[in-house]
Amino acid sequence: MTYIAKPAVRHPSLRTNDLGLDMRDYEGTISTLCAGCGHDSVTAAVIQAFYELSIPPHRIAKMSGIGCSAKTPAYFVNEAHGFNGVHGRMPALATGANAANKDLYYIGISGDGDSLSIGLGQFCHAIRRNVNMLYVLENNGVYGLTKGQFSASADVGSRSKRGVPNKSEPIDPVALALTLGATFVARGFSGDKQQLLPLLKAGLMHKGFAFIDVISPCVTFNDHVGSTKSYLYTRHHGHELVPVDFVPIRSEISASYEKGSRTSITMHDGSMVRFRKVPEDYDPTDRLSAYEHYRSLQNRGEVVTGLLYLDPGGEDMHDDNATTPTPLAELSHEDLCPGSEQMDALMEEFR
Amino acid sequence: MQPTDVGNPDYYHKVVDCQWGCPAHTNVPEYIRLIANGRYTDSFWLNRSSNVFPGILGRTCDRPCEPACRRTRVDGKPVAICRLKRVAADLRDPTDNRLPEIPVVKNGKRIALVGCGPASLTVCNDLMPLGYECTIFEALPRSGGLMRTNIPAFRLPVEVLEEEIDMILDMGVEIHYNTRIESMKELLEEGYDAVFVGTGAPKGKELNISGRQEAADNIHIGIEWLESVHFGHVDSIGERVLVIGVGNTAMDCCRSSKRLGGIDIKVMARKSRPYFKASPWELEDAEEELVEIVENYSPKRFVLEDGRLVGMEFELVSWHEDEESGRLKATVHGTEFIPCDDVILAIGQDNAFPWIERDIGIEFNHWDMPEVDRTTFMTTREGIFVGGDAAWGPENIIWAVEHGHQAAISIHNYCQGLSLTEDRPPQDHNLISAKMGMHEWAYSNDYNPSPRQKMKHVELVRRFQELSIEVEMGFDPEQTAREVERCLNCDIQTHFEAKLCIECDACIDICPVHCLTIAVNGDEEDLRERLMAPAENLTQDLMVSEGLPQTGRVMVKDEDLCVHCGLCAERCPTAAWDMRKFELMIPYAGQEAACPTHV
Numbered sequence: 001m002t003y004i005a006k007p008a009v010r011h012p013s014l015r016t017n018d019l020g021l022d023m024r025d026y027e028g029t030i031s032t033l034c035a036g037c038g039h040d041s042v043t044a045a046v047i048q049a050f051y052e053l054s055i056p057p058h059r060i061a062k063m064s065g066i067g068c069s070a071k072t073p074a075y076f077v078n079e080a081h082g083f084n085g086v087h088g089r090m091p092a093l094a095t096g097a098n099a100a101n102k103d104l105y106y107i108g109i110s111g112d113g114d115s116l117s118i119g120l121g122q123f124c125h126a127i128r129r130n131v132n133m134l135y136v137l138e139n140n141g142v143y144g145l146t147k148g149q150f151s152a153s154a155d156v157g158s159r160s161k162r163g164v165p166n167k168s169e170p171i172d173p174v175a176l177a178l179t180l181g182a183t184f185v186a187r188g189f190s191g192d193k194q195q196l197l198p199l200l201k202a203g204l205m206h207k208g209f210a211f212i213d214v215i216s217p218c219v220t221f222n223d224h225v226g227s228t229k230s231y232l233y234t235r236h237h238g239h240e241l242v243p244v245d246f247v248p249i250r251s252e253i254s255a256s257y258e259k260g261s262r263t264s265i266t267m268h269d270g271s272m273v274r275f276r277k278v279p280e281d282y283d284p285t286d287r288l289s290a291y292e293h294y295r296s297l298q299n300r301g302e303v304v305t306g307l308l309y310l311d312p313g314g315e316d317m318h319d320d321n322a323t324t325p326t327p328l329a330e331l332s333h334e335d336l337c338p339g340s341e342q343m344d345a346l347m348e349e350f351r
Numbered sequence: 352m353q354p355t356d357v358g359n360p361d362y363y364h365k366v367v368d369c370q371w372g373c374p375a376h377t378n379v380p381e382y383i384r385l386i387a388n389g390r391y392t393d394s395f396w397l398n399r400s401s402n403v404f405p406g407i408l409g410r411t412c413d414r415p416c417e418p419a420c421r422r423t424r425v426d427g428k429p430v431a432i433c434r435l436k437r438v439a440a441d442l443r444d445p446t447d448n449r450l451p452e453i454p455v456v457k458n459g460k461r462i463a464l465v466g467c468g469p470a471s472l473t474v475c476n477d478l479m480p481l482g483y484e485c486t487i488f489e490a491l492p493r494s495g496g497l498m499r500t501n502i503p504a505f506r507l508p509v510e511v512l513e514e515e516i517d518m519i520l521d522m523g524v525e526i527h528y529n530t531r532i533e534s535m536k537e538l539l540e541e542g543y544d545a546v547f548v549g550t551g552a553p554k555g556k557e558l559n560i561s562g563r564q565e566a567a568d569n570i571h572i573g574i575e576w577l578e579s580v581h582f583g584h585v586d587s588i589g590e591r592v593l594v595i596g597v598g599n600t601a602m603d604c605c606r607s608s609k610r611l612g613g614i615d616i617k618v619m620a621r622k623s624r625p626y627f628k629a630s631p632w633e634l635e636d637a638e639e640e641l642v643e644i645v646e647n648y649s650p651k652r653f654v655l656e657d658g659r660l661v662g663m664e665f666e667l668v669s670w671h672e673d674e675e676s677g678r679l680k681a682t683v684h685g686t687e688f689i690p691c692d693d694v695i696l697a698i699g700q701d702n703a704f705p706w707i708e709r710d711i712g713i714e715f716n717h718w719d720m721p722e723v724d725r726t727t728f729m730t731t732r733e734g735i736f737v738g739g740d741a742a743w744g745p746e747n748i749i750w751a752v753e754h755g756h757q758a759a760i761s762i763h764n765y766c767q768g769l770s771l772t773e774d775r776p777p778q779d780h781n782l783i784s785a786k787m788g789m790h791e792w793a794y795s796n797d798y799n800p801s802p803r804q805k806m807k808h809v810e811l812v813r814r815f816q817e818l819s820i821e822v823e824m825g826f827d828p829e830q831t832a833r834e835v836e837r838c839l840n841c842d843i844q845t846h847f848e849a850k851l852c853i854e855c856d857a858c859i860d861i862c863p864v865h866c867l868t869i870a871v872n873g874d875e876e877d878l879r880e881r882l883m884a885p886a887e888n889l890t891q892d893l894m895v896s897e898g899l900p901q902t903g904r905v906m907v908k909d910e911d912l913c914v915h916c917g918l919c920a921e922r923c924p925t926a927a928w929d930m931r932k933f934e935l936m937i938p939y940a941g942q943e944a945a946c947p948t949h950v
Contacts, residue, residue, distance in 0.1 A: 036924025
């Protein structure tokens with residue numbers, strides 16, 4: 001492909017964030033995905049989220065496996081750390097990296113193939129361990145890189161580009177994450193950045209495993225009539241159940257909200273998720289209530305979006321395992337390798 | 352907002368800032384691309400189709416295109432449009448002649464033209480191919496009007512001037528030199544079918560202060576003095592010269608003085624630099640020649656000793672805005688004497704029509720100027736037309752050319768019994784996709800960050816040894832290659848078809864200057880604030896689409912900073928965006944609007 005690079009000219013009104021960086025400082029290399037791919041919109045929203053949160057690029061770690069989705073970390077925050085691993089193994093890599101340096105912001109980008117087929121076990125265990133990361137699943141219902149076979153998230157009755165309907169039951173990542181105990185479960189749509197952006201920001205600031213399933217249409221293999229993951233289908237069947245705003249820690253809260261009611265939830269760092277609209281008899285901090293609501297709407301054929309469940313408890317893998325307060329990566333050599341005498345003493349304990 | 356009507360030629364034309372800004376609507380981006388492809392001859396003829404004098408204008412144009420150039424808003428400096436025109440004129444194949452054939456059998460209509468400047472010449476250029484017999488009456492012994500007499504040879508070589516004028520005169524124009532028309536009445540009695548007045552603004556303004564009459568020998572009127580220099584009647588000046596006024600004529604006067612023996616040359620300005628009338632580049636060129644430009648000195652009187660001019664007295668002034676009228680008011684802080692040997696007055700020009708009788712049906716207004724219709728260029732007497740500086744006072748060459756084109760349309764319609772207004776052929780436009788392949792376009796779509804190329808000048812010493820040597824050396828091939836790539840190809844339009852859009856946001860995400868937004872429609876003021884980047888430049892339009900099929904929102908494009916990189920179209924999965932080459936079709940006398948590139 002003979003792409004030109006995105007011209008370096010900037011709009012003079014671009015504002016800088018607290019670090020003195022503008023949004024274009026958070027860009028990556030130019031995308032080689034198909035024109036119109038939903039993943040590129042997710043990338044744009046991720047760029048904006050990091051920029052607006054003023055996260056220093058060198059404190060970000062981008063993790064991915066294999067697939068169209070796995071290419072996308074190359075397209076945002078060039079100055080971040082990154083690891084592109086084997087197919088479906090991103091959760092293990094992220095877990096390992098997080099164990100070594102818990103102070104970075106981890107963002108894992110995966111797809112329906114990477115997470116729900118070859119990497120399903122990995123995905124489940126990352127949830128179970130409550131790794132402090134934002135896990136974005138770019139969900140398009142097909143294997144785009146191998147020319148559009150149904151993936152594990154394809155709905156029953158959804159038709160392929162050639163018109164063949166899918167007969168296998170889908171694995172629903174949102175239902176899975178809710179049942180497995182994820183502490184932050186949301187769904188967004190690449191065609192609606194207004195909704196996606198606060199979800200990404202809240203997910204990045206959430207302590208623990210934050211999961212966002214993003215319906216991200218495949219323009220080449222799954223954007224036709226009969227598809228249930230197309231732009232048009234998602235727009236027509238989308239149901240924004242729990243729209244939220246993300247209120248960073250330093251901003252003044254001007255909108256009215258009643259204390260104790262479920263209009264807002266304070267995150268572990270003091271920033272806040274404010275619910276713009278929550279149905280009566282629904283409590284997004286009650287897993288069972290969230291699950292019931294989700295399932296009942298799903299049975300009516302609706303694509304439920306929004307921040308569906310949030311546990312602001314603020315614990316993660318490191319708390320569960322009582323690791324050192326200092327990240328392992330920052331410990332001195334002496335502390336990390338205290339010598340053979342200490343090793344022998346440790347071994348003695350198990351005799 | 353209502354959906355934008357891109358079918359109106361004006362909409363896309365306005366996006367091509369340079370072409371919109373040019374009075375003659377020269378197709379700038381296209382001629383720059385032709386230069387980039389080494390097609391200098393094609394570029395020259397494309398230029399000539401609208402502006403008639405590419406070689407002359409490539410050196411002397413007042414360049415209304417350059418302040419308008421989008422590149423200025425993107426990186427601070429416009430594309431060197433004017434000097435690229437000169438490249439085309441300099442490097443064209445001189446044997447390649449694409450002038451129209453002149454009919455041997457004439458159409459029987461005779462046109463008289465008074466004055467042989469750019470306006471009259473353009474009228475002849477447009478009418479001769481239609482079979483008209485054109486007769487020019489010129490008071491001076493040479494052609495060209497102020498282009499020749501007021502622009503010194505070190506800015507415009509005589510060969511360049513004559514070559515382009517001769518292209519027109521050689522069409523068979525009858526020209527009478529040394530023939531000053533003294534009476535319009537008598538001219539009309541000769542039975543011409545139409546008369547065109549292109550006499551310019553030939554009268555330099557006077558400065559009637561104390562000592563003017565007594566020191567007349569050493570006080571010169573700028574444009575008359577430049578004319579005398581051109582014809583060799585004046586070949587020297589005193590060592591210390593004061594030039595009064597700070598317009599472009601003053602710049603030519605001070606630089607000419609330098610070449611005629613002047614050593615200490617001061618340009619005396621009443622106001623400060625932001626109010627100067629001279630183009631910034633002409634000021635720079637004068638200062639490069641060590642001319643001193645003195646601000647806030649208001650002439651008070653000429654000082655004589657023993658009947659001879661020895662200097663001038665000035666009031667030192669400062670300026671402030673009057674709160675009520677908003678006009679500038681001067682405060683005087685004292686006076687100062689500045690010695691000099693000669694003074695040149697360059698404080699403006701007036702029109703003068705002592706030769707037009709006031710009782711022949713031509714109405715004159717209270718400035719003693721003939722009433723001229725802004726569209727038809729006809730006076731209140733049918734069959735008499737006025738254009739160039741003669742119409743509404745001093746402008747510049749490119750305006751005179753456009754006046755000539757419009758007057759020629761009127762003269763043709765008048766002679767053929769057509770209406771001057773209703774039968775005026777309208778402008779039209781053509782739109783062709785520039786798509787050549789997956790990611791290939793028929794233009795260089797990548798943004799080139801090169802800075803504006805600096806024109807090289809002949810070294811100072813040589814300039815004052817060889818008086819008529821052209822100061823500007825023109826762009827060399829490397830400079831040309833860099834400068835052409837700075838053009839943003841604003842004529843390659845981002846064309847949008849709402850019905851194809853699936854609202855995937857790909858175009859919005861890729862746009863380097865955040866000029867695209869999909870938004871819920873609103874009125875303009877509201878929309879301008881809700882875009883990806885606020886659209887604060889109110890001189891630039893918003894393009895608003897029809898409602899989009901999936902959500903009914905609209906696509907909005909702020910035209911202000913688009914660099915026409917084409918990435919929106921490359922990233923569009925449904926070809927809702929396409930890059931399309933816009934060509935303005937301009938009508939000329941006796942011709943419907945057509946694309947000059949296809950001629």
